[in-house]
Amino acid sequence: MKSVELMIHARWIIPVDADNRLLEHHTAVVDGGRILDCLPQDQALSRYKASQQIRLNDHVLIPGLVNAHGHAAMSLFRGIADDLPLQTWLESHIWPLEGQWISEDFVYQGTQLAIAEMLRGGTTCFADMYFFPESSAQAASDAGIRVQLATPIIDFPTPWANTTDEAIHKTTTLHDNWRNSTLVSVAFGPHAPYTVSDEPIKRIITLAEELDVPIHMHIHETQQEVDDAIAATGMRPIERLDKLGLLSPRLLCVHGTALNDDDIERLQQSGSSVVHCPESNLKLASGFCPVHTLQQQGINVALGTDGAASNNDLDMFGELSTAAMLAKAVAKDAAALPATEALRMATINGARAMGMDQEIGSLEAGKLADIVAVRMDELNSLPLYNPVSQLVYSTRSDQVSHVWVGGRQLINDGKFTSLNISKITDQTKNWQSRLGNTP
Ligand SMILES: CSC[C@H]1O[C@@H](n2cnc3c(O)ncnc32)[C@H](O)[C@@H]1O
Numbered sequence: 001m002k003s004v005e006l007m008i009h010a011r012w013i014i015p016v017d018a019d020n021r022l023l024e025h026h027t028a029v030v031d032g033g034r035i036l037d038c039l040p041q042d043q044a045l046s047r048y049k050a051s052q053q054i055r056l057n058d059h060v061l062i063p064g065l066v067n068a069h070g071h072a073a074m075s076l077f078r079g080i081a082d083d084l085p086l087q088t089w090l091e092s093h094i095w096p097l098e099g100q101w102i103s104e105d106f107v108y109q110g111t112q113l114a115i116a117e118m119l120r121g122g123t124t125c126f127a128d129m130y131f132f133p134e135s136s137a138q139a140a141s142d143a144g145i146r147v148q149l150a151t152p153i154i155d156f157p158t159p160w161a162n163t164t165d166e167a168i169h170k171t172t173t174l175h176d177n178w179r180n181s182t183l184v185s186v187a188f189g190p191h192a193p194y195t196v197s198d199e200p201i202k203r204i205i206t207l208a209e210e211l212d213v214p215i216h217m218h219i220h221e222t223q224q225e226v227d228d229a230i231a232a233t234g235m236r237p238i239e240r241l242d243k244l245g246l247l248s249p250r251l252l253c254v255h256g257t258a259l260n261d262d263d264i265e266r267l268q269q270s271g272s273s274v275v276h277c278p279e280s281n282l283k284l285a286s287g288f289c290p291v292h293t294l295q296q297q298g299i300n301v302a303l304g305t306d307g308a309a310s311n312n313d314l315d316m317f318g319e320l321s322t323a324a325m326l327a328k329a330v331a332k333d334a335a336a337l338p339a340t341e342a343l344r345m346a347t348i349n350g351a352r353a354m355g356m357d358q359e360i361g362s363l364e365a366g367k368l369a370d371i372v373a374v375r376m377d378e379l380n381s382l383p384l385y386n387p388v389s390q391l392v393y394s395t396r397s398d399q400v401s402h403v404w405v406g407g408r409q410l411i412n413d414g415k416f417t418s419l420n421i422s423k424i425t426d427q428t429k430n431w432q433s434r435l436g437n438t439p
C-alpha cells in the first residue's frame with residue numbers, strides 16, 4: 001500500500017477531462033500538492049493509505065473554478081457607481097475615485113476581500129488586472145490562492161506608474177520577484193486599444209515572447225469602442241492589433257463584443273482566447289459576445305466576472321448560469337453553450353487562456369490539486385438526474401463546502417482556514433466609511 005497525504009471519497013467527480021466523463025463513487029488521491037490518482041473508491045482503499053481521508057457522500061468534486069478576468073481590489077468600489085454605461089462609469093466615476101484612493105494598502109485589503117468571496121464560491125485561480133500588483137501578489141500568496149497578475153499598462157500616469165515605460169519595467173521586476181512562486185504568475189496587461197498606443201504594444205509583444213507570458217487586454221468591449229477606433233484610425237481595434245502582431249495564443253481578448261466575421265477570423269487564425277464577462281457586459285449594457293459562434297470556430301472561450309464594481313459580485317456559479325442562458329438567447333438556439341461546455345469555460349478553458357492548462361483546469365493525475373467540493377443535497381439541487389446540469393443551472397455558490405489549492409485546504413466545511421474574515425470585514429467597513437465621505 002502506498003502512503004499518501006489525502007484521499008477525498010466523493011459521490012460524484014466531474015474531472016472535466018477530454019471525454020467529459022462523470023465518475024461515481026470515486027476517490028481523488030492527493031500527494032505532494034498534486035492529484036496522484038482518480039479511481040473507484042474500493043480500489044483506492046486497497047491501493048493507498050492516507051494520512052487524511054474525507055468522505056463527501058452528497059457532494060460533487062470539480063476542478064477549482066478559474067476566473068479569467070477581474071480587478072480584485074475594485075471590490076472596495078462595489079455599488080459605488082451603478083446603472084451607468086461603460087465610458088461614463090469609467091471616466092466620470094471610477095477613474096476619479098482611483099486617482100483619489102488607490103494605494104498599496106487599498107489594493108492589498110481590497111484584494112483580500114475579493115479573494116475571500118472567490119474562495120468561498122469555489123474559485124481557486126483568478127486573472128487580475130490592477131494597480132499595485134505587488135500588493136495583489138502578496139494578498140494572493142498570503143491567502144494561498146492562485147493568481148495570474150496582468151500588470152496595468154496605460155498611456156496616462158497612474159498611481160502605480162507615471163509612464164508606459166515605467167509600467168513595463170515594473171512588470172519585468174514583478175515577474176522576476178515571483179518567478180519561483182507556485183501560486184503567483186505574471187502577464188502583461190495593456191488596458192485597452194483606446195488607452196495604449198502602438199509603440200508600447202510593440203514592446204509588450206517582444207517582451208511577452210522573451211518571458212513567455214500571456215498578454216491580457218480589454219478588447220471590443222462596446223460598439224462605441226469599435227466606432228471610435230474606425231473614426232480615429234480607419235481600422236477596427238482587432239484589425240489594428242492584428243497588424244501590430246498582438247493576436248496570438250498568448251492573448252486573452254477580454255469581452256469580445258461587436259465582433260464581425262473578419263474579427264472572428266483573425267481571432268481564430270491567431271489562436272487567441274476570448275474571455276467572456278457576461279454579467280459585466282449586461283450591467284454596463286456593453287454588448288453581446290457571440291459565444292456560440294466563437295466556439296463553432298474553435299476559439300477558446302474562458303469565463304470572467306470582471307470587477308465587483310461592474311458585476312457586482314465575483315460569483316463564478318452565477319456567472320456560469322448567466323453565460324449559459326445568455327449564449328442561448330444571443331444565438332437564438334437553446335442548444336448553444338450546453339452545461340458541459342459552460343463548465344469547461346469556467347475551468348479548463350480559463351486555464352488554457354492563461355497558459356496553465358498543463359497544471360490546472362481539470363482533475364487528472366499529475367495536475368495540481370486545485371479541487372472544489374459542492375454539496376448537492378440542498379433543495380435547489382434536488383432531484384438530481386444530471387450533476388453537470390445542476391451545477392450550471394441551479395447551484396448557489398454557498399453550496400461550496402471544501403476548497404483545496406495545490407493540495408492545501410483553504411475552505412473546510414464552509415469555513416476559511418487561511419483568512420481572518422472578521423479582520424477583512426472590519427477593514428472593508430473602514431474603507432466604506434472613508435469612501436462614503438468623498439464629497
Ligand atoms: C489598468 S488597471 C485596470 C483599469 O481598468 C479599469 N476597468 C475596470 N473595469 C473595466 C472595464 O470593464 N473596461 C475597461 N476598463 C475597466 C479599472 O477601473 C482600472 O482603471
Ligand SMILES: [Zn+2]
Binds near residue numbers: 071254
Ligand atoms: Zn475588466
